[in-house]
Amino acid sequence: MIAVSGVSKHYGDFAALDDVSIDIQPGALTALLGPSGSGKSTLLRVIAGLETPDTGSVVIEDRDVTNVPPQRRDIGFVFQHYAAFKHMTVRDNVGFGLKVRKRPKAEIDAKVDELLGIVGLAGYQERYPSQLSGGQRQRMALARALAVEPKVLLLDEPFGALDANVRAELRAWLRRLHEEVHVTTVLVTHDQEEAMELADRIVVLNKGRIEQVGAPRELYDAPANEFVMGFLGPVARLGDGLVRPHDLVLRPDPDGTAQEAQVTRIVHLGFEVRVELELAGDDGAIAAQLTRHELEQLEIAEGDIVFVRPGGRRFERPAVAEAPAPAEAPAPAVEPAA
C-alpha cells in the first residue's frame, strides 16, 4: 500500500500539490486523473522520490520513504517519452536495474528474456531503441521497470506520446499485464476514457487538490461536484444544473418544465446522433445525444422547435468548485508534461 499524507509542493507561488492525502490500495491499478497543471504528475513524482515534497510524508508498504532517494524506494517508473537509454541495446536497457545491482549475468539474461517475452518483444534483444516504434519502446520501458521486481509500478502518461490506435492497443495490453503481474500500479493520465478503461480506482485531481476518489462508475454516476462531472464526460448546462448529453430528453410538444429550444444542427455519428440546440430566451446552446432510433421517432429536422428537459441523473449546482467549459469533451489530444 502507498500512503500519501498531507503532501504539499510549491514552485514559487504556484501550488502544484496542496495538502494532498491519499491511500492507494495494494495490487490495484489506480489512475490519477486531472487536467494539465492539476498536480497529478507531481504527485506521482513525489511517490517516486523524483520530487521532494515541501511538507507531508510518503509511506510505501509500511516504510516511510519521504527522505529515501528514488534508488532505494523499490519502485518502477515509466516516463511519457520512454526515457530509453539510447546507447544501449534492448537487452541492456531491460537488464540495467539488475546490472547496477550486480546480479550474475546469467540471471540477468534469463530475466530479460522472460520479460521481453511477456511484453511481446522476444527476439528484439540486440536492437537499439532507435530501431523500435514508439509502442515498442514503451513496452521495453515497462519491461525495464518490471525487471527489478518493484513493489509499486508508477506510470506517468505512458501512452501520451503514442498514436490513438497504438494507445488503445497498449491500454488493453496493460490491463491484461496487470492481471498477470498484479503489482500495485499508479497511472497518471489526463484522458478520462483511459482512466475509466484501465483503473480499479480513479483519483480526480484539480489545482493541486483531490476532488474525488472512487471506482470509475461511482465517479461517473455520482460525481462529487461539477468539476468531476465535467471532467469524466461531456456535460450540458441546462438551467441551474449539469446533465449528460445522453440524459437529455427531447419532446416535440411542451412538457411540464421542459425548456423551449430550436434545433440548429443534426450531426449523424453512426449509431449516435448529436442534436445541437439553441435554447430559447438566450440561455445558450447545448447538444443532446440521441440514438438514431430515438431521432427517427421524434421526426425533427434542423430549424424545428423542440422542448428539452433533463432525464435520468442531473447534477444540481451545490458545490463551490468551478466546472470546466460545458458541452465539450474534456480530453485534449496532447498535453505537455504537467
Added chain:
Amino acid sequence: MTASPVGRLSIRVFALGYLALLLAIPIGVVLYRTFEPGVGAVIDSITTPAAVSAFWLTIEIAAIAVPLNTIFGIVAALVLVRTRIRGKWLLQAVIDLPFAISPVVIGLALFLLFGRTGWLGPTLTDWGIQVIFSVPGMVLATIFVCLPFVVREVAPVLREIGDEQEQAAATLGASRWQTFRRITLPAIRWGVAYGVVLSTARAIGEFGAVSVVSGKISGETVTLPLLVENRYSNFDLSGAYAASALLAVIALATLLAMTVLQRKGDSR
C-alpha cells in the same frame, strides 16, 4: 529554404572561396615553403635539441592541461545544466572570461599573481615552487585559455538530452556515479570529444598567455609556437616554417585520434 541553382552555386563559391582565402592558401604556402629547401633540411630543422625540447614541452603542457580541463569542463557543465544553485550566472561568466579577454592579459594577470613581486609569488618561492618563467605557469596559462571549450561543448548536449534518462536510471536503482558512468557520459561523449579536440588545438597552439609567463628559456620553457616566433624574429624563416608544419601535424594527429576513438566507440 529553396534557392535557385545560380543562388546555390554562388553560395558555395562564396563559402569555399572564403575558406580558401583564409585557410587553405596560407596553410598551403606554409607547407610549400617548409619543403622548399628539401625534406632533409626540414628534418634537420625539427630535430635540433631546441626543437625537440619545444615539441615535448608542448605535448607535456597539453597532456596536463587538457585532461584537467576535460574533467573540470564536464563537472562545470553538470553544475550549470543539472543543478539549481544560486549564482550560476557568475560561474558561467567566469568560465567564458578567457573568451572575452586577450590571452596576453591572462598571462599578465598570472604574472601579477605569481610573479616575484606578486601576491602569491613570494610565498610559493619560499616553498621552492617557481611558477613564473617555468612550466607550472605555462600550464596554468594554458588551462586558463582552454577553460571554456569543454563546458561550451558539453552543456548544450546535456540540455538537449534532458534528465529523463538519468531519472530513469535512478528509479532503477543506479547510484549517482553509476548513472553518470553508464548513462550521462555515453550520451555526452560527442560533446566531450569535440571539446577535447578544440582544447588540444588551443593548448598546443597557444602563444599570447604562455609567451608572457614562459621567460623563453631555450630548451626549457619554449613551446613550439614560441619557437616559431623565435625563429621568425631571428630571420630563420625556413626553421619557422618547419616548426609550424610540425604544429599542424600534431593538430591533425589529435583530430585523427579522436575520430578513430569515436568510430570505435560507435561500432561497439
